[in-house]
Amino acid sequence: MKLYYTSGSCSMSCHIALEESGLSYTAVQLDFSKPDSNTAELERLNPLGVVPVLVNDQGKKLTQNAAILEYVADQKPESGLLPAAGSWERYEAVSWLSFVAADFHKAFTPLFATKAIWGQEGGQAGGQDEFKKWCWGNIKGYLKYLDQGLAGKDYLTGKKFTVADAYLFTVGGWCEDVGVSTDEYKNYNTYISRIYQRPAVQRVMKAEGLLS
Numbered sequence: 001m002k003l004y005y006t007s008g009s010c011s012m013s014c015h016i017a018l019e020e021s022g023l024s025y026t027a028v029q030l031d032f033s034k035p036d037s038n039t040a041e042l043e044r045l046n047p048l049g050v051v052p053v054l055v056n057d058q059g060k061k062l063t064q065n066a067a068i069l070e071y072v073a074d075q076k077p078e079s080g081l082l083p084a085a086g087s088w089e090r091y092e093a094v095s096w097l098s099f100v101a102a103d104f105h106k107a108f109t110p111l112f113a114t115k116a117i118w119g120q121e122g123g124q125a126g127g128q129d130e131f132k133k134w135c136w137g138n139i140k141g142y143l144k145y146l147d148q149g150l151a152g153k154d155y156l157t158g159k160k161f162t163v164a165d166a167y168l169f170t171v172g173g174w175c176e177d178v179g180v181s182t183d184e185y186k187n188y189n190t191y192i193s194r195i196y197q198r199p200a201v202q203r204v205m206k207a208e209g210l211l212s
Contacts, residue, residue, distance in 0.1 A: 001025040003068075004042055004053040006032065007208040010105060011052035013167040014068045015208065019200040020166065021076040027207065066101045069163035070094075081163050089157060096156040096164040104146075105171050107139045111178040132179075139180050147185040154194060161198070169195040 003018060003025055005011035018025045030042055030051060043049045046063050054062045054071065062068050073081035083089035110117065111132065118128045146168070150156070155165045172192055175182050182189055195201055205211050 001057060002028060002055045004028045004030060004045065004051050004055075005208070006030050006051050008173070008210055009051060010065050010167075010170055012173075012204060012208060013065055013163070013170040014052045014054065014072065015204045016166040016170070016201055017069050017072045017081060017163045019204050020161070020198075021072055021079045021081060023072065023076055029208070064101075065105075065167060066097055069097065069167060073163050080160055083157075083160075083162075093157050093162045093164050096162075097167060100164060100167045100171055104139075104142050104168070107135065107142060108171065108174050108178060111135050136178075136180055139175070139178070143175075143180075143182060143185050143188060147188045150187040150191050153187075153191075155191070161195070165195055169201065 001018070001023065003011070003014055005015050005027060007029060015027060018027075028038070030039055032039060039049065042051065042053060045053045045055065045061050048063070050063075052063070052065060052068055054068045056062070056071075062071055070082065073079065074085075077084070082093055114128065114132065118131070153159075155161050156168065157164070169192060172182075172188075182192075202211070
């Protein structure tokens with residue numbers, strides 16, 4: 001399999017899942033800041049021109065984190081990256097996966113696109129600041145929800161690491177980038193530290209140039 005990714009982006013969740021699974025794969029890094037990057041190949045695979053993209057051994061392609069994460073987990077059921085299909089535990093994990101994809105991930109998008117939304121001049125005086133405060137409040141609301149949901153747990157569904165955790169760890173890493181402190185969320189911070197220490201996560205972060 002071949003994974004197309006950008007360092008530190010949401011595609012890191014798929015990179016982590018592949019590394020955790022033990023499956024054979026090739027990771028292809030894309031750097032949109034470089035004119036000689038192989039982004040043309042990405043656009044051929046995904047007309048939206050965004051990562052992640054996974055191409056399997058038969059040359060079939062998948063886009064979207066949630067779909068790729070489920071696919072990877074199901075290629076190696078014994079990895080436990082998702083519980084068995086049809087089980088309550090499976091739907092619980094998918095519920096968390098959906099929350100990260102549809103709610104938590106998207107809460108960061110306006111902050112990453114502030115200049116595009118408001119223009120280089122910042123728009124109406126004070127408006128951009130109020131906009132950012134609203135976005136920060138939205139993210140903090142989700143962090144509070146996560147902190148409560150992680151009470152007494154090692155991972156989102158209990159004692160077992162799943163692809164939902166790979167996704168949450170990746171998105172959670174953006175808090176510092178957008179100026180959101182997580183200091184008050186003790187359960188969440190302990191959880192993030194636990195995932196950070198996983199050998200597969202360390203290998204991926206090193207490969208993506210995210211470790212000092």
